[in-house]
Amino acid sequence: MGQTGSTTAILAAVLFGVSTPLAKLLVHDLSPWMLAGLLYLGSGLGLGLVRLVRGLAVSAERSERSIRGTEWLWLLGAVFAGGIAAPVLLMSGLTATPASTASLMLNLEGVFTALLAWFVFHEGFDRRLVAGMVAIVAGAAVLSWGGPPDIASGLAGGWGPAAVAAACLMWAVDNNLTRKVSLADPMDIAMIKGLVAGSVNVGIALALGDGVPAMPTTAAAMLVGLLGYGVSLVLFVFALRYIGTARTGAYFSTAPFVGGIASLAMFGEPLTAGLVVAAVLMGIGVWLHLTEDHDHEHVHEEIEHDHPHVHDDHHRHHHDGPVTEPHSHRHRHGRLRHRHAHFPDAHHVHTH
Structure with a gap:
């Protein structure tokens, strides 16, 4: 099952990574709140439609079970942390944080996810796993490095970087709480997350004065959300089920590299030294994880x-x-x- 978990985690990172440059094509037509809301709504509504069609077409007993009992509490906590609190904190923090600083700080999500998994939820780890995690996060940091001047000025802003770091912590809480419900149907989990987070973010956008976007723009954003947020999250939950939170988070941290490669083709961006260094570091990290032999x-x-x-x-x-x-x-x-x-x-x- 470890190979299945690793594969689904990497596929989740690929879909999410590709969605970033695709979303960049839409960001000029939509506010950050509206874009985030439509991405999440596309995920929730799209998976809901798939869920409905699957239910009508398959009469046999489901191989996946529904969310039950106290799992609803874990899921509600995950939705609040990752779908509501984290976006609010991030958008607030970005108003007082340079983009280069924020990009680097977003790598804290992978670190916080692993630390919570290891020291709060007591997931097993060893030095090889830690080394792989460090290499992958270092690669992501290289990709988002904007230079010392911006970092220094950003950190001097005080509450802005703190809010971005808090957003990363909320996403890490989301990842670990979602692990608690990963034995339930991943499609149900991703659908509920998308519907709740999408409704909240669209509601915030409308409250801030955004208008309803044109139908082609809305449809494009929701399609990107279905693949990059919905299907990606389904695969992410499968990976949580098989290999745990820290390992899944480490593989998912390769998403910025995937986005960088996609941007080369989509926008003709140059192949930079940072992208090459990140590829080497992330490759080492993924290799360390894939060749892990935890046997006792x-x-x-x-x-x-x-x-x-x-x-x-x-x-x-x-x-x-x-x-x-x-x-x-x-x-x-x-x-x-x-x-x-x-x-x-x-x-x-x-x-x-």
């Missing part, structure tokens, strides 16, 4: 939960009749001690 004897305590699965070494329960795989239902795991390579998924949340 560990104990699975008895647990009962519900999530999509196939019958493997961790799922040996009995069914009365024939079943299709993957399938989802409540099942119990007995206590088990064994050794194999693994990632911090739903069955491997032990401490080290």
Whole structure:
């Protein structure tokens, strides 16, 4: 499952990274609030339509389960932190922060995500994983480096950079709380996030005096949002399920590099030394993560939960009749001690 998680995380980064230069084509026609709102709404409405069509077309039992019980609290917390609080803090901070400073500070999201995963939510890590994370974040920092003068003047602004850093912290909280609901249907999670965050941001834009944009512009923004925010988030949640928060966040931090490569083709921007250095650093970081071999004897305590699965070494329960795989239902795991390579998924949340 580790390979599946790594692949989906990288695909999520590719889609989100490409959406950035595409959104740049629209930013001249829309305010930041309206653009953010339409991107999120495109994600929520588009996935909602897919969800509806899928529900009408498939009569068999769903392989993915719905959000249940206390998971709603985790999801609401994630939506508030990442879909409402973070954009408000970022837009407020940008009014008093130079663009170069803000670009560098946005790399704090990956750092905060990993730190919260490791030290608050107790996700396992080792020196190799930390080194890979550092290399990827360093590559992202190189891409957004705007020079010491702007950094110095930006930090002197006080509350502006603090607000940008707080936005990164809120997105990191969002990532870690979303991990708590990642066993539920990723499409439902992304749809709800998109609808709530989109409605709030469009509402703020209208309250600030923005008019309703022309239909072609609206449609283009929502299509970019469906792919770059919606489908990307679905893949991101799948990755959270299989490889945990810190590793998923590290892979997702390669999105600025993907956006930079896309900009070369779309806008004819020059190939810079920074892009080459970032490629090397991120390549090293991704290689360190992909070649990770976390293998030790560990104990699975008895647990009962519900999530999509196939019958493997961790799922040996009995069914009365024939079943299709993957399938989802409540099942119990007995206590088990064994050794194999693994990632911090739903069955491997032990401490080290």
